[in-house]
Amino acid sequence: MKTLLLSLKDVEQALSMEEVIHAVEEGYISYNAGKVQQPDIVSMEMPENNGETDIKSCYNKLNERISVKIASGFYDNGKNNDLPTMIGTILLFDGKNGAPLCVMDGSLITGIRTGAAGAISSKLLARKDSKTVAVFGAGDRQECRYMLCAR
Template identity: 45%
Template sequence: MKTLLLKKEEVSKLICMRETIDAVREAYKAFSSGKVVQPDYIGIDLPDPRGEIDFKAGYYKANEIISMKTSSGGFVDNPAHGLPSGMGNILLFDAMSCALICAMDGSLITGLRTGAAGAVSVQVLARKNAKKITTIGTGNQARMQIRAINEVMKIEEIHAWSRNPATLSRYKEDIEREFGIPVVLANSNKEAVEQADILITTTRGQGPLVDADWIKPGTHIVAIGTDQQGKQELDPEIFRNAKIVNDSIEQCVTKGETWHPLNKNIITRNDIHGEIGEILLNQKPGRENDTEITIFDSTGMAIQDNTTAFKIYSNAIENSIGTSFEFF
C-alpha cells in the first residue's frame, strides 16, 4: 500500500481558511455526537531554553481515519540552526487496516484549525453587531484568528496589545497590509480589553493578563493560549458570571483556562454551559442576549486535526499532489 508524503508548501496549496472552518465545525459536531475516540493528549515540557511538544491522536468513525499529530513550540534557539521555533507533523492511518496512508507537515494545520476554532465560536457566541476585536498577544496565532474571523464577520477595528513593542508594530503593519483593517496599538492591556466586542487571547501567559473589571457586558472571549496546567491568561473571576463553553469539557477542566476558576472554587463543573459541539448540534443554546459575557475555552483537539488533515489528503488525491512511497 502506498503512503502519500505532503510537504509544507504542498499543504499550503491544498486547503483554504473557509474549508478549514467547515472541517472544524464538523469536528466539534462529531465529538459531541459520540463519533470520536480521542484519548487524552500527551504534553512534554523540556528543560529551558527548549519548549514543549504535544501528541494528539484521534479516531473518527465517519471517515474511518486515525490521526496522530506532533506539535512543538517555544524552541527559541531553533532559528539559529535553520529550524522554526515550532514544528508539527501529522500521520493519517486507514482505520480498516491501520496502514499509514499519509504523512504531512502539520505546522500550518495547527495554526489554521486553531484560528478556525475561534471563528466557529464567534458564529454562535459573539453578538451579531460585534465590530471591534482585541487581541492580547500579536504572534502567528493572533494573525490566524483574524484571518479566520474575517471570513465570518465584518471586522471594523482591531485593538492590540503585546509586551513586545517590536512585535506589536509588526502586527499592525501585517494586518493593515493584508486586510486593510485599522489596528490601534494600545498603551496597556487594560486599554485594549476595554474596547473589545470580541477578545482574543493567544499568549503563553503564566498569570492573568485580563482583569474581570475590564470586560464590558456582551463581550465574547476566545481563550486560546492555555492548553496545559501552568498556563493562564484570564482572571478567574471573569468566569463567575459568564456563559462558559469548552471545546472538550474533559480537557478544559484539567488543562484549559476553565481549570483556574474551578481550582479556586469560583465555579463548579455544573456552571459550565457545555461544549461548542452541543451548540452546533442545537442541543444547547448559544448566545441568548446582547449583555451576557461568553467564554470559549479552546484547548485544541485531535479531531480538529483529523478532519482538517483528511480534507487536505482528499484534495491532494483529487489533484494528484504529493509524493507516494512504499514502506514494504
C-alpha cells in the first residue's frame, strides 16, 4: 500500500479549475441524493494565539472515498512569523478498506473549492444574460480570483 504525499506545489500543478468545479458539483449532487455522510465540524479555538482549527470530514458512497480536512487560521501569522494565516491538510482514504490514499496540502484546495462553489452558484442562479458579478465578503483574495476565473 502506497500513500501519495502532495505538497502545495504538487497540488497546484495537479488541479485545474474546470475539474474542481466538476468535482464540487458532483459532491453537491451526491450530498443532495443522500449519498454523503458528513459529521458536524469539530472546531477548536486558541484565543491566546489568535487562532482556530476546524476538522471537517465526510464519506461519499458514490466514489467510496473518506476525506478529512484539518484547517487552521492563525491570524497573527505573517506578523509574528513567515507562515500563512490559513494552513490546511487534507487526508484521503479508501472507503472500502480505510487505507490512506493521499496526504496533501489543503490551503490552495480550500480557496479553489470556495471559488468553485461560487462559480456553480453563478451558473445556476444568475440570469442567462448576466455579464457582471459582485462579490461581498470574499475572504481570501485568492478565493475571489478563482471564482471570477471560473465564471
